[in-house]
Amino acid sequence: MKYQVDFEKLANVMGDGVVISDAKGDIVFWNASAERIFGYSAAEALGKSLDIITPERFRLRHWDGYKKSMETGTTRYGSTLLTVPALHKEGKALSIAFTVAMLMDEDGNVGAIAAIVRDDTERFQTDRELKKRIAELEAKS
Template structure:
């Protein structure tokens, strides 16, 4: 199997959502787990702004951080998992644990950013429910 085909197979079969956005914040990669997690098909997501899955109240801070990372080539949360909220196509709010990384070209210029996301909604709701009963 060629390296490119292998890379595509891995991205499409990994259990976590993998989302790549170019420097302008447009979605350019959306794997099968992203479809399952967020409810948008690849055709619906590709070319759309990341706002597609970012709740309204988180958009301003997201774009401040995203724009800063694109211009400075430094990402504050690089590689560190962070818990945040996301939107499903149905409008339902999800809790997701995400890791982020900058994607750089051969010349070290920033091409965009990649995020890996895992739906942890059930765990968070269970923890909150347990906290309310204690």
């Protein structure tokens, strides 16, 4: 049986967030899991800059990398998981893990970037606590 995949239906049932931003970094797609992770509804996120989920102290580095990816059409995070701090709508800090895909237009230029995002906050905090505990135990030795 042949089945035609509908991107929006697929993206909206995924457990991971799907965030697509255009060449300027404005959000053009935001699925239900992105709503759950970041707290913004699609209506609130669409058309907004990625700054709404990027902590201010990381924005310069984020935009430098974003612009380079848009200019070159490449990214090292297509298959390598990137873990970075992010912001929830309520201002609480998150740790997210994601990969990205460059979306090309018909002329072969980058038209958008798609990120598949997972909330990694709990694992990040657990790792931090374990490292702290190990350091404490090693200090006692």
